[in-house]
Amino acid sequence: MTFQKRKKEILQLLQRLGEADIRLIAGHLNISEVTVRRDLNLLAAENLLHRTHGGAMRVDPYVDSSTYQNKSDINKTAKDKICRKAAEEIQEGDVIFMDCGSTVFNLCQYIKHKKIKVITNSLPVVIELQNSAATINMIGGEVNQKNQAVHGKMAVAHIKKYHATKAFLGIDGITAEGLYANSELEASNTQAMASQSEKTFLLCDSGKVGKKAYLRFAEVNLVHTLITNQDGEEINQLKEKGVQVIIVN
Amino acid sequence: MTFQKRKKEILQLLQRLGEADIRLIAGHLNISEVTVRRDLNLLAAENLLHRTHGGAMRVDPYVDSSTYQNKSDINKTAKDKICRKAAEEIQEGDVIFMDCGSTVFNLCQYIKHKKIKVITNSLPVVIELQNSAATINMIGGEVNQKNQAVHGKMAVAHIKKYHATKAFLGIDGITAEGLYANSELEASNTQAMASQSEKTFLLCDSGKVGKKAYLRFAEVNLVHTLITNQDGEEINQLKEKGVQVIIVN
DNA sequence: TCAATTTTGATTATATTTGATCAAATATGT
């Protein structure tokens, strides 16, 4: 029973039941509870399920879409801390890019009162900041139903027309070898935003650090500062490559 | 029974009953009253319900700041009828423009199941059609907080890149002398959409027909068909000018 | 095949959640 196989089974199980506790999953797949816990944490890091105390719940696009993510997720606090720190870097008058990751979305709550300009391809971000002090610039193009964001050539062309002081970006994986994404569309978007801003911040919870994904699309020096919630060997290597790192606790 | 599960149940219960006291909730979910109290406080902090002494009340969804939903009064039925008729004009495979009027917004409910492409500058339209069969193309640019739509040069440039089979537009006033808008931004948007589509429908309740507004920005023949809810002298003049008119009752 | 690496599972210390109890705060009825 490999991880791939278990991943499929767990997601299938959740699809059927809506929710499941560790014991149930362990029994169902004939694996230990420790392994289930490990798997659930990995899947939660990919936003494929909501981790709860003692189990997991299915991600319902219809229910969760309005808020983008369950506010009671178990690892929400790490993201919150990362974003609170990120918000400290934003000054009045800044023009910032925000992309469509779930961590970046959490930044919204900390910048609502700031008089800044926000350029984003994320629909949830736009909705969240609708009645804030910030001026919103929505990047145009076809809306991807799954991640509720706009990607593609039109989007990149739109981004190229603007210049920002700071960019706050998410990502699917980062190692000393480079930045990883799960799709070329997201990668090109990330790259465009980074290239059009003076300073680039990467907001990553520890689940993404040291992890590789489908596509390695850039060197780590595309970003200036990584804000994350856990120190480690990988972090040291990133520092050696010249990436500034802020660890929050 | 995790917090996530209880959260869902409690909100569901409140949705049904409108309000509920601690004892009722505790009994219903088979948990202690202390826990209910804790949960209610957490949910209240997220603004998902109103905490009362001894229980909680549902927070009424979408009493949104601006015009759209709660403008639902007398002329709502007229708008509905107009939109139902307009929806009949839309076939599978169509590419349509929708602008940001409140009448046009009502069209959403009648096209959710249609396999079409929708290009719009209206945020409420995008949100409403988020999980529909339609493909959404959001027009990019700065979001106007007041009417929750995107206007301006970027928007017009975006529109010019697309070609639609039909456009469904609102307006602030129409007489035989021309079309009227309350702002130049909206006018240029309307004009751009009309010029990029094969057929243009104007959706107007009777309050707009025969009414003039700040800016006369185009001749009536910019539109092919007017769908409205009341016949009259003005309508006849429009017909004479070559505008097709559909009256709904 | 064998050594090296990764993955898994048992164990244990740590952290979280829950419900009981009780003093303080708030509502209610006269």
Next chain:
DNA sequence: ACATATTTGATCAAATATAATCAAAATTGA
């Protein structure tokens, strides 16, 4: 306004879940 009843928030102990550590098992690469 007062006394009574109810609700609340705080503290604590028990139950439960978790992360961390380490050894065993499985997988991989030479």
